[in-house]
Amino acid sequence: MLSTVATDRPYDAGLPRGPRRLVPRVLLVVGVLAVLAAAAAVVVPLVRPPGPRPDFQLPVACGETWRLSTYPGHDDYDVDLFPTSGEAWGRPVLASAAGTVTVAGINGSLGGRTPEDPDGPRGRGGGYWVKIDHGGKWETQYLHLLEPPSVKAGQRVARGDRLGRVGSTGNSGAPHLHYEQRRGWEKVEAHFDGVPSGITSDDREYSVRLTSANCRPARP
Known part of the structure; x- marks a missing residue:
């Protein structure tokens, strides 16, 4: 009669030992590869250089002349636009180039300045605003709109599409x-x-005048 030899190895009635040991390793490798792929999807767009500059136009109606200005403390490259004739309140604000709206809402607080009460209390930040992604890491922002934007986040816009109207919400005088x-x-x-706008540093108060070429193409 044969005697039973005891071992300290558990009896494995399932898969052979070789393949069973291999499965966890395969799963681990697959998991690591998935994590690396997800990380690459996030990191690669961040390190990719910006694309060519879109054909930006003034964000106001075709043919209108506006004063572009800045002042000390405004921050470099920030542009304030004022019409050279007529009332500023309620003038259409247009998309400078085609893109996708990423933000359309309130930045900071609105305050209480309106056409009926132009000297009302100031708010904070940009008030009603819109941000557009034009692709290739290019973006434009439009602040101090009169009322809620006429576009929504995720909406695709063409150059010249209306985003809202000129106002004085947020921290606006x-x-x-x-x-x-x-x-x-x-x-x-x-x-x-x-063409460069000429508004660069905010070391002094200065302005330039430009006429908008943000015009709809003629229909055939």
């Missing part, structure tokens, strides 16, 4: 449009119709 162009999430000098 008078009705105007605060405008920014950003490349790779850093503010840069705004270009319009392929």
Whole structure:
């Protein structure tokens, strides 16, 4: 009669030992690869250089001349736009270039300045505002709108589409449009119709006048 030899190894009635040991390793490798792929999906767009500058136009109606200005403490490359004729309140604010709206809402607090009460209390920040992603790490921002934006986050807009109206919400002393162009999430000098605006540093108060070429293409 054969005697039973005792071992300290548990009896394995399932898969053979070789493949069973391999399964956890395979799963571990697959998990690591999945994590690396997810990380690459986040990191690669961040390190990729910005694309070419879109053909930005003034964010106001075709043919209108506006004063672009800045002042000490305004921050470099920030542009304030005021019409050279007519009332600023309620003037249309247009998309500078095609893109996707990423933000359309309230920045800070609104305050109480309206056409009926232009000297009402100031708010904080940008008030009603819109931010557009133009692709290639290019972005524009439009602040101090009169009322809730006429676009929504996720909406695709064409150049010249209406985003809202000029107001004085947020930290604003008078009705105007605060405008920014950003490349790779850093503010840069705004270009319009392929030409630098001339608004750069905020070391002094100065302004330039430009006429909008934000015009709809003629229909055939």
